Amino acid sequence: MGTDLHAPLGRNRKTGSRRPGVLRLGRIAASLCLFAIGGFSLYTAFRGEGLERAKPPATEQAASQTLSKPPTATADQAANGMPRADPRSGANVEQMITGDGSVVTKYSPRPRDGSGPVLVDAMQIGQDPRMAAQPNEALLEDTAFGRLPIVGPDGRRPMDQYARPSSGVRGIRIAIVVSGLGLSQTGTQRAIAELPEEITLAFAASGNSLQRWMQEARRGGHEILLQVPLEPFDYPANDPGPETLLTSKPVARNIENLHKAMGEITNYTGVMNYLGGRFLSDPAAMEPVMRDIGKRGLLFLDDGTSAQSKTATVAKGAELPYAFADLQLDGQLDINAILEKLDELERIARKNGQAIGIASAFDESVDAIAKWSEEASMRGIEIVGVAALSNDPRSP
Numbered sequence: 001m002g003t004d005l006h007a008p009l010g011r012n013r014k015t016g017s018r019r020p021g022v023l024r025l026g027r028i029a030a031s032l033c034l035f036a037i038g039g040f041s042l043y044t045a046f047r048g049e050g051l052e053r054a055k056p057p058a059t060e061q062a063a064s065q066t067l068s069k070p071p072t073a074t075a076d077q078a079a080n081g082m083p084r085a086d087p088r089s090g091a092n093v094e095q096m097i098t099g100d101g102s103v104v105t106k107y108s109p110r111p112r113d114g115s116g117p118v119l120v121d122a123m124q125i126g127q128d129p130r131m132a133a134q135p136n137e138a139l140l141e142d143t144a145f146g147r148l149p150i151v152g153p154d155g156r157r158p159m160d161q162y163a164r165p166s167s168g169v170r171g172i173r174i175a176i177v178v179s180g181l182g183l184s185q186t187g188t189q190r191a192i193a194e195l196p197e198e199i200t201l202a203f204a205a206s207g208n209s210l211q212r213w214m215q216e217a218r219r220g221g222h223e224i225l226l227q228v229p230l231e232p233f234d235y236p237a238n239d240p241g242p243e244t245l246l247t248s249k250p251v252a253r254n255i256e257n258l259h260k261a262m263g264e265i266t267n268y269t270g271v272m273n274y275l276g277g278r279f280l281s282d283p284a285a286m287e288p289v290m291r292d293i294g295k296r297g298l299l300f301l302d303d304g305t306s307a308q309s310k311t312a313t314v315a316k317g318a319e320l321p322y323a324f325a326d327l328q329l330d331g332q333l334d335i336n337a338i339l340e341k342l343d344e345l346e347r348i349a350r351k352n353g354q355a356i357g358i359a360s361a362f363d364e365s366v367d368a369i370a371k372w373s374e375e376a377s378m379r380g381i382e383i384v385g386v387a388a389l390s391n392d393p394r395s396p
Contacts, residue, residue, distance in 0.1 A: 133215040135266035136161050139297070145256070146263020149296045157297025159269040159321060164198070164223040164385030173354045174345060174376070175200055175386040176369055177301065177325070179227055179272065180360045181217075182207020189213075191361045196373045197221030198383035202272050202301075205229065205261035206241045214265040223385030225301060226268045228261045230276025240275045247278055247285040254289055262296075269387045270299030270321070281308035287318065294320030299390045301325065303358050321392040329359040329369075338368035346381065354389050 092108045138152040139161055149158040166173070178195060179202035181188045191201065192213065201217050202225040203210055217224055229240030231247055243257040262271075271293050279285055280302065293300055294315075302311040304325035315322035326348050329341040342357065349355035359365040373383060 129219075129221065132218040132221070133267070140266065143259065143263070145259040147266060148259060148262050149266070149268075149298060151295070151297040158267075159297055159299045159387050159390075162218075162223065162267050162269045163387035164200075164221070166384040166388040167382060169382070172346075172349045172381045173384050173389060174349045174381055175323075175354075175356045175384050175389050176329075176345075176373075177202050177225065177272070177356065177358050177386055178361050178365065178369065179225075179274075179303075179358060180204055182210050182213055184361065185209070187361045187363070190363065191366050192216050192220055192222070194366055194370050195222075196370065196383070198373065198385070199369060200225060200386045202227050203265060203268070204274060205264050207264075210265045214267060218267050223387060224265075224268045225270050225272045225386065226261065226265065227272050227274040228258060229274045230279035232275040232279075233277045235278065238275065245276075245279055245285075245289060247282045251285075251288045254285065255292055258289055258292060268298070269385070270301055270390075272301040273303055277306040277308065280306050280311055283310045283314050286310060286314045290314050290320050291318040294318045299323065299387060299392075301356075301386055301390075304328070304356075315391075319393045321387075321390045321394075323356060323386060323390040325358040326355045327357045329357045330362060330365040333362055333364050335364050335368045335371075338365055339372055342368065342372040346376075346379075349381065356386060356389055 092110050135147070136152070136156075136158075138154075139149055139156065139158050140147045141150045151157050152161075176198075177200045178191055181191060181201050181203045183204050183206070185208065188207075195201070197220055200223045203214060203217075204227045206229065207213075214224060229244040231244055232238050232240065235244070235246070243260055245254045245257055249257075273280060290300060290311075299321040300311065300315060300323075302309055302322065302324045305328065311322055311324065314320075327341060327345050329345065330338050331341075332338070338359070345355050345357040359369060376383060
């Protein structure tokens, strides 16, 4: 018997009626479709209720937005516009003192302030390179003299925030500070462009375009200091400049001049003297100034040029982080002479474990330091920011 290839699919070729097996399959398929439609309707009903809760009426939504308004964009944001949050902004922090005097810190979670994504700055020492040119707003206060550094609500100090992180490995460590930046535009530009990022740069408070140069230096990875003019022994024949801190001035006037200098830039780890032999030898004049520097979370670097300096004694009494330079590198402006001084600085560091050298932003100094620094790491020397070598009361 032949087969009719043109018979309709699913029908008996003789009678035209549907085949029983196909009919049953059709009914099953129809039931499955009805079940799926019903299930989707129930899901939509329940899901719709959830969606309704996530979308409050216009008045409620406006109130909600007011309560959870994200932080206002400030200069303290990352380049991509996201607000920056402190690591502890999502925690409740409680501190208790035990019977033996130990401090126990307890952390418990809580919602972060604001809404939307934030960039969490988890670095305790140093600053995220993406934000290095901008100050941490929590470490500044607005005053009549500008924005001055302060210790943050969580205890973080500017000297920690803006320090250049070091490896932490035991070994020979050297800090080199190039000073006088801001006094010469071409000299400042060349120092920032050609010195390795490990070199600390010190900006003179009386310099020009300091905010611009500070930002350039920070973007380049440099730790920076602020140079404040202090009274030398031969003042006024040798005058450091306007608003010099003097032993003959009242304390309030010296603090005022200090604050004027501090307000010139931000993002520095500490203060360094510009001249100041007489001022640094007078504990009565020094003490209130050093105490103010310390309470603002900064360090003080003594350039080491005055044998009569009382920096160590006063700094210890004021609980101020401090450091002394071991060597002036460019007393003679000759590249070979400066290289010899750098070798001498290395010998001091090998003997004591660390050393600090000071130079000015002269072309010869920049060339010699850049050349010597390239080879230092091959000899097992780590060049660090000056904050890493300070005598810090907080250090264990």
